[in-house]
Amino acid sequence: MRGRRKEIGLFLGPAVIYLILFTIYPTIYTWYISFRNYSFGENFFVGLNNYRLLIFSDKVFLVSLYNTFFYVVLAVTVEFVLGLAIAMLFNQDLKGKNTALILLMLPMIIPPVVSALTFLMMYDPTLGLPSHLLKVLFSTQGPCWLTDPRWAKLAVISIDVWQWTPFMVLIFLAGLQYISPTIVEAAKVDGANTLQNFFYITLPLLKKIIIIAIIFRTMDAFKAFESIFVTTRGGPGYNTQTMNIYNYLISFNYLKFGKAAALSIIILFMIILFATYLARFLRSE
Amino acid sequence: MNKTIEYKKKGVPRTKKILSKIAIYFLVILVLLIFFIPIYWILTTSLKSSADVFQYSWFFKPTISNYKEVLNKGNFKHCYMNSSLIAILSTLLSIIIGFPTAYALSRFNIKGKDNLAFWILSLRMIPPIVVALPFFIIYIKLGLYDSLMGMILVYVAFNLPFVIWMLRGFIEEIPKEIEEAALVDGCSHKDIIFRVTLPLSMTGISATATLCFIFIWNEFLFALTLTGVGRRTVTVAVYNFIGFTEILWGQMSAASLLVSIPIIIFGILVRKYLVSGLTLGAIKE
16 A cells, blocks of 8 residues: 555656646745735735725726726637637538648647737738728728727737637537537428527537537637737727736836736636636536 | 438539539638638738838749848847757656656546546646746746746646646546556556557657647747746747837748748647647547
8 A cells, every 4th residue: 555655646746746836836926925015126015905906996907807808708709609600611521621621720820929910910001901901992091900999909809819710610620520410411301491400409419519619718818918918018008908918017017016916816816716617517527 | 421411402403502512612712711811911921022011912022031131130040949949848848747647647546536637727727927927036036037947847837737638638548458458467567657558648649749849839928028038939039020110020920930830830740639639638529
């Protein structure tokens, strides 16, 4: 028994210790500095003051919170709808399907910084395609997509959509493979039309995969950073500033480490709520 | 599957069938265009001389001067070396630490095994921004800021959960009976792992390692906050093409492509595992 214990320790020990040291410890350290007024030159205990300031008297925090949810909800919804539609379109015998899928895969594997830079160029009013098309087709001057408050949010979200719709497509294609065509055929014989087929057969059979896809996308959309940081840095004003961007700016531009740490803990708290739900769901499956 | 559909559609007029086929291909091509145009844009911009960048003509004299200039900046090559070193070493270390854990989690009878696995999974949900600040402070104190060692340590921590979950899935696919047979034949536990499990999970290990390499190569936030000039990685180098006064679009595009090419090749190689990799094995293709 003793030898077995030693063996288990030998197998699991390194990874567990490593993860505690490099993920749990920094998180606890964040928690610790969130109670302090910590910057270059000053470092003293202030209790819950950082949290109080953030939640009750920082308008930018509330704006960032709103922007984060706006970003996550809109991006994931659009990706889901587009992803399902494109997956249904691709779920048939097509010539050159493999090549098509490789092309479709590119946006999600190239470095996110590169996609963000690409769109910085695409949305440039003098350089990009959308403005060019507007000029040629409707002979109007396109807006400055990334610096116009009316467009910036949507422009930034469209980058996320471009990057991650392919992820949804691939997941749903994998799921659609398992739906036997005979079920669909049988329904057709029974007189179901395409729409009924979709809502009463395809969707229910895909339910589990849809939930998994949405959970993973939501989790990652919460982490979104490059698509905003590279293109707008949160601007114009605070228009595209999400909690991640705000956190970065407080930490590394304003150097208010205590306040940034408090914000980190708030973000973490929200993620934990979500993860608890996720764990419960995955276990029940 | 086709046969049944064609049989059903015998009654449908031929022209209608052809028209719907054309419509489907038209839609497929439209989707592919939307997802590929940004990449095409960056490809052509990288081949344009700085005078041509602002011209929309489809015909221009391609030049490789942008690539030459990017590569002649010693800085970029240096960053390329950094990224390669960091990504390769971190991947190796993640696999070495992760494999025994994955093995124990799939083969040993340990109390609370599932809880441990879910704890490891939950660490993947920590947004990097939450720990970027403590890492920054701790690294400055320990002298790990802007060091090879520091970057490897952080990347191993953030990819171990992924590696463990992926490898665990692959090991579980190997029939237990093979290992038990070897045990009956008198092999020790160590022999079984090195002579049976390890060779049999080589495909899984290579797929996991490739995906791990892609994640680390693409990572931006830690690279941005934890490195200075010495160990700057390619993603930060590309980002730095956004200058204070102007953006060198041609060079930026060339650099973006140079950064993306290895990732595109690796991505195509492991495309079969991409979906299960990004969902930590929750969905298998």
